[in-house]
Amino acid sequence: MKYDFLDHDLLSRLGSLPVEARVPMMGNVAGKHRSPHRGSSVEFAEYRKYVAGDDTRRLDWKAFARSDRFYIKEFEADTNLRAYFVVDASGSMNFAGKGESKVSYARRIAASLSYLLVNQGDAAGLSLCTDKLHLEVPPSRRPAHLERIFSTLADLKPSGETGLLGALHTIAEKISQRAFVVILSDLFTDPAALGDALQHLRYRKHDISVFHLMDPLEIGFEFERPHRFVDLEDNTTLVVEPALIADEYRTALRDFLTAVRAKCHDATADYQLITTDTPLEPLLREFLTARLPKSKR
Amino acid sequence: MRFLSPALLWFLAAAAVPVIVHLINKRRHKTIQWAAMQFLLKATKETRGRKKLRHILILTCRALGIAALALAAARPVVSGLLGWGGGSIDTVVLLLDRSASMEVKPGDGLESRRRSVLEKVRDAMEGLGGARLVLIDSASGTPQEVPSIQDLPDLSAVAPTDTAADFPTLFNRAVEYLSESGGRSEIWFASDLQASNWSPDDERWAAARASLESLPQKPSVRVLSLTGGTAPNASIRILSCRRSGNEAVLDVEVNRGSESRGTSGIPLTTHLNGSRTTGTLTLAGQALRFQKRVPVPEGQETGYGWLSLPGDGNPRDNVAFFAYGPSRPVRTIVVSPPGEAADYLALAAAPPGLGNHEAEVMDAAAFENADLTNRAAIFWADALPTGARAASLSRYLSEGGQVVFFPPGTPADSSFLDMSWQPETEAPGGKYFILGDWNRQDGPLRDSIDGTPVASQRLKAIRRRSPDGDAAVLARWEDGETMLARRVVDHGTAWFLGTRPDYTWSNLADADVLLPVVVRIVSAGADRFDASYLRTVGRDGALPGPGEIRTRLDDYGSPDPANVEHTAGVFRFGERLVALNRPAAEDEPEVITRAVLDDVLAGTRYTLLDQAGQADDPSLSRDVWRAFLIAMLCFLIAEALLCLPKAKAGDDAAGVPRPVSPPPAT
Numbered sequence: 001m002k003y004d005f006l007d008h009d010l011l012s013r014l015g016s017l018p019v020e021a022r023v024p025m026m027g028n029v030a031g032k033h034r035s036p037h038r039g040s041s042v043e044f045a046e047y048r049k050y051v052a053g054d055d056t057r058r059l060d061w062k063a064f065a066r067s068d069r070f071y072i073k074e075f076e077a078d079t080n081l082r083a084y085f086v087v088d089a090s091g092s093m094n095f096a097g098k099g100e101s102k103v104s105y106a107r108r109i110a111a112s113l114s115y116l117l118v119n120q121g122d123a124a125g126l127s128l129c130t131d132k133l134h135l136e137v138p139p140s141r142r143p144a145h146l147e148r149i150f151s152t153l154a155d156l157k158p159s160g161e162t163g164l165l166g167a168l169h170t171i172a173e174k175i176s177q178r179a180f181v182v183i184l185s186d187l188f189t190d191p192a193a194l195g196d197a198l199q200h201l202r203y204r205k206h207d208i209s210v211f212h213l214m215d216p217l218e219i220g221f222e223f224e225r226p227h228r229f230v231d232l233e234d235n236t237t238l239v240v241e242p243a244l245i246a247d248e249y250r251t252a253l254r255d256f257l258t259a260v261r262a263k264c265h266d267a268t269a270d271y272q273l274i275t276t277d278t279p280l281e282p283l284l285r286e287f288l289t290a291r292l293p294k295s296k297r
Numbered sequence: 298m299r300f301l302s303p304a305l306l307w308f309l310a311a312a313a314v315p316v317i318v319h320l321i322n323k324r325r326h327k328t329i330q331w332a333a334m335q336f337l338l339k340a341t342k343e344t345r346g347r348k349k350l351r352h353i354l355i356l357t358c359r360a361l362g363i364a365a366l367a368l369a370a371a372r373p374v375v376s377g378l379l380g381w382g383g384g385s386i387d388t389v390v391l392l393l394d395r396s397a398s399m400e401v402k403p404g405d406g407l408e409s410r411r412r413s414v415l416e417k418v419r420d421a422m423e424g425l426g427g428a429r430l431v432l433i434d435s436a437s438g439t440p441q442e443v444p445s446i447q448d449l450p451d452l453s454a455v456a457p458t459d460t461a462a463d464f465p466t467l468f469n470r471a472v473e474y475l476s477e478s479g480g481r482s483e484i485w486f487a488s489d490l491q492a493s494n495w496s497p498d499d500e501r502w503a504a505a506r507a508s509l510e511s512l513p514q515k516p517s518v519r520v521l522s523l524t525g526g527t528a529p530n531a532s533i534r535i536l537s538c539r540r541s542g543n544e545a546v547l548d549v550e551v552n553r554g555s556e557s558r559g560t561s562g563i564p565l566t567t568h569l570n571g572s573r574t575t576g577t578l579t580l581a582g583q584a585l586r587f588q589k590r591v592p593v594p595e596g597q598e599t600g601y602g603w604l605s606l607p608g609d610g611n612p613r614d615n616v617a618f619f620a621y622g623p624s625r626p627v628r629t630i631v632v633s634p635p636g637e638a639a640d641y642l643a644l645a646a647a648p649p650g651l652g653n654h655e656a657e658v659m660d661a662a663a664f665e666n667a668d669l670t671n672r673a674a675i676f677w678a679d680a681l682p683t684g685a686r687a688a689s690l691s692r693y694l695s696e697g698g699q700v701v702f703f704p705p706g707t708p709a710d711s712s713f714l715d716m717s718w719q720p721e722t723e724a725p726g727g728k729y730f731i732l733g734d735w736n737r738q739d740g741p742l743r744d745s746i747d748g749t750p751v752a753s754q755r756l757k758a759i760r761r762r763s764p765d766g767d768a769a770v771l772a773r774w775e776d777g778e779t780m781l782a783r784r785v786v787d788h789g790t791a792w793f794l795g796t797r798p799d800y801t802w803s804n805l806a807d808a809d810v811l812l813p814v815v816v817r818i819v820s821a822g823a824d825r826f827d828a829s830y831l832r833t834v835g836r837d838g839a840l841p842g843p844g845e846i847r848t849r850l851d852d853y854g855s856p857d858p859a860n861v862e863h864t865a866g867v868f869r870f871g872e873r874l875v876a877l878n879r880p881a882a883e884d885e886p887e888v889i890t891r892a893v894l895d896d897v898l899a900g901t902r903y904t905l906l907d908q909a910g911q912a913d914d915p916s917l918s919r920d921v922w923r924a925f926l927i928a929m930l931c932f933l934i935a936e937a938l939l940c941l942p943k944a945k946a947g948d949d950a951a952g953v954p955r956p957v958s959p960p961p962a963t
Contacts, residue, residue, distance in 0.1 A: 092332035102332075186332060218333045226326035231334040238334070239326055240341055244348050248340035256336065 003150050005108045010281050011115050017288040019117050021081050021180050021207050047071045081122040081180055082139040084171055085110040087153070088185030089128045089135075090162035091232040095186075096276070097217030105213055105276045106184035107153045112284060113182060114149050118142075126152055129167030130160045139179070161233045162189055168197035172204050180207045183269075187212050187260055195263030208269035209287075212260065216275045221249050308367035315359035355939045362932035369925035386428045387480030390471045390516075391418060393434045393455055394488040395863070396462040397613040397883040401489070402528045409611075410523040411457060414487045415450040417521075422446045433470050435462030435494070436835070436863040440474045458863035459613060459879035460835040462494035465501035472508040475516055482516040489523045490889050493882030497893045506900055518903035524888055530554050530610030531563055532884045536586070538619040538831050538876070539824055540593070542653060545569075545621040547589040548746060549604060551578060552884055567591060568853070569602035586746045598623035599874050601867040603853055614884055616853055618867045618876035620830040624653060627823045628671055631658045633678035634706060641798040641806040642676045642703075645815035654819070661686060673822035674699040676815070678797060680709030687713055694789035699822035701792040701815075704762035706799065714784055714791060716766035722778075729757035730796075730803075732780060735772035740783060741792070741814040742772055756796075756810045758803035764793035788825075792818065834865050834877045845871030 050059060050070035060073040087110055093103040114124040118141055125139030126149050137145075137152050164185050171181060181201055187194060187210075201208050223242035230237050242249075257273065264271035270291070274283060331337065399411040407413070422430050423446060430443040436458045443449055464486070471484050488494065509515065536548035551563065562577045569591055578585065593600060601620035609615065629646040633639035639658045647656035659667060661679045664686055669675075675693065677700055682690050690713070694700060704718050711717070724730050732753050735742045744750045753772070761774070768782035768791075780795040794814075798806035805811050832838045840862065841847045849856060851867040867876045889897070894905065 095332035229331040245340040
């Protein structure tokens with residue numbers, strides 16, 4: 001296999017689950033997702049009064065016969081979905097406690113979901129962000145486009161401080177049409193600013209999913225000896241005895257996670273706190289199932 | 298404070314171990330690349346104050362715990378009287394026991410208890426700076442300020458004496474003194490807690506405690522107990538001394554420590570009028586009573602001497618002095634109608650062969666004109682006296698005479714000293730009244746000096762009249778009726794015997810009972826004429842009378858001229874010859890217990906500085922290792938409490954939201 005972060009067995013098992021959008025999408029081609037516009041699908045939407053200029057072919061003559069009034073019969077429009085995977089490429093994503101690093105885990109999620117989307121005819125794009133770099137792979141639904149996404153993910157080497165907030169604002173401004181924005185990050189930034197960025201996306205009517213990636217060691221903070229902690233982003237060092245500050249650390253982390261969860265909830269983002277030791281298949285299966293309309297579950 | 302095992306103090310260095318381990322741990326940190334630095338920084342900032350203090354406290358507790366263990370192992374003792382409780386004291390009142398028992402030494406080659414406690418008092422007083430020391434010693438009983446603390450152990454006011462101590466009096470004097478002086482004060486008892494000196498049942502204790510409570514500034518009370526083991530010791534004392542012809546008859550008692558076992562020989566030296574003889578006493582038990590007859594040189598009317606033992610644990614109890622006067626006839630009167638009773642009583646009072654015993658028989662009427670001077674005893678076998686006879690007999694009793702009353706042979710209902718005879722009773726035919734029980738330690742039916750009992754069980758009576766009235770009963774018939782009663786009248790004693798030495802009454806006339814009873818009572822009566830030669834230091838007659846000059850006659854030991862009035866020896870007071878000995882109670886080993894001391898000093902919240910178990914340690918110190926062990930325990934508990942994790946909040950330790958937990962992969 002060319003990319004070790006791709007698990008074909010996993011993808012084949014998840015192939016039966018569609019990636020659904022929670023809000024109507026505005027694609028440029030016909031697809032399987034609901035559109036806010038009326039279209040020519042077979043699914044009836046509503047009647048509306050005829051106004052001058054309407055296509056007379058869409059008049060409902062039966063309704064005219066019953067009511068002696070002109071009504072236009074409208075149908076739902078189906079369109080495709082454009083997904084943007086925003087992967088945090090800051091140095092903190094390099095952290096790996098006893099297992100997989102956060103960036104590696106993010107890579108696997110982004111690649112797997114991209115594959116599933118493109119496979120079902122939707123477009124997938126990628127955005128890698130640090131404080132100095134904002135690399136974008138525009139969304140495309142061509143299968144060949146996947147190769148570009150995968151290679152970009154493979155080449156990803158996180159470093160520097162996070163540029164997530166800037167990237168989210170940029171995406172919110174740049175994408176004019178509704179899209180599915182998947183954020184893969186440890187979100188080590190100011191929760192209030194993160195809330196603003198998410199609200200910006202929400203204002204643009206994007207469907208937002210947040211995969212908040214944390215290492216189990218970052219949550220548990222279980223150390224026995226004094227440690228010298230070196231910041232992965234700016235190389236700041238701190239020598240502390242973890243046993244002494246564990247409670248305060250956990251309290252600070254709890255406050256942070258609570259704030260982040262609240263901000264995501266305010267922006268109606270689909271928030272998931274995930275530790276990197278979580279098996280990927282059940283995670284994605286649950287994620288995809290939860291996004292299905294109730295009638296399809 | 299000092300340590301009995303100071304070498305173990307090196308382990309105090311172990312107190313640094315927790316700190317060193319902490320520092321090493323801090324240097325042995327591991328480097329880790331970390332992402333969630335913002336929480337670390339926040340946690341560190343919040344922890345800096347309180348947590349650091351907590352950590353320092355934990356380290357301190359650990360270090361102090363180890364230090365306390367090391368100190369406890371080194372067996373710390375608090376030296377001096379003050380211990381840790383000393384503070385600014387204005388006056389210390391020292392109640393010093395100068396009795397003979399305080400001269401006992403805790404071990405061979407060591408100082409006496411009195412000397413060692415004085416040295417410790419001196420050291421403690423020097424530590425108190427300018428506090429005044431007021432001494433109330435047991436011999437003089439008067440408060441006197443000690444001008445130079447440094448010279449305290451060498452003052453004549455604290456020198457050894459042969460007196461007893463009276464602590465109820467001393468305590469009262471101390472309280473009286475403190476009621477007149479102000480300031481913060483303390484009362485220090487320095488004593489061997491000898492029960493006879495403390496008189497725990499004395500009512501004066503309650504009065505003294507009440508006075509102490511009423512003081513405006515209640516003084517602290519410290520009891521310096523000087524109990525514990527002693528060097529081997531034997532003591533000797535003379536119970537009585539009387540002249541019998543050309544001999545001085547001495548009743549002697551030799552005691553040795555209660556821990557002594559087996560048979561041993563003790564050299565006994567007899568000094569008499571300048572000559573000295575030495576023999577060996579064989580002691581099988583812990584005490585030996587025996588009678589020693591010392592031949593008196595021909596023609597010598599008075600004389601003196603002493604019995605001495607070799608030097609041992611207490612040099613004050615190794616000698617007993619005696620003095621004797623001229624041989625005088627032992628005269629008795631038998632008041633009885635002529636008959637068996639009169640004959641037998643006269644025979645018992647003056648047995649043939651005892652040349653200096655004389656018995657005069659007379660009837661009650663003749664008694665009125667009898668000369669009672671120098672009469673050792675009177676045996677009254679007639680109706681109880683009344684009128685002039687009663688007055689004469691009462692006077693005789695008050696002066697120390699001994700009178701034995703027997704039931705009258707004829708019916709008579711008179712009374713004397715509120716005592717009377719009950720109606721006569723006769724034993725049923727073929728049966729006798731026999732003695733049920735009698736006092737074998739006291740009275741004329743007591744066992745002999747070597748423990749041989751009087752054959753009282755052989756007494757059989759067919760007629761009796763029991764005495765009736767307020768008197769101490771010393772013997773009872775088998776049916777509980779009184780057979781022998783004693784009534785003390787001033788210095789004399791009246792005895793009432795419930796049957797007559799008459800074979801129509803009983804076999805009392807047999808020598809088994811009558812002879813020892815009569816001889817003992819005559820002897821007690823005669824002793825009062827010789828008793829003026831034998832006195833106890835600090836009691837009546839131990840001081841020269843007005844116009845009498847004290848002259849010491851013996852050359853035993855090295856008498857202290859400054860304490861001559863508190864010292865045993867043979868003295869001439871004017872024309873009188875007196876042998877002074879220490880009080881008998883000073884030889885008694887009984888000490889008061891802690892519980893008794895608690896009762897005696899109830900409410901004073903006294904501090905007991907106990908020397909028990911440290912007899913070989915001359916310092917007055919308290920073993921305080923337990924306090925250090927308790928301190929260690931406290932430090933460890935404090936450390937454990939500080940190390941306890943905080944109470945858990947919510948489901949997990951810090952309330953961190955749970956990550957997603959999807960179902961396991963299929």
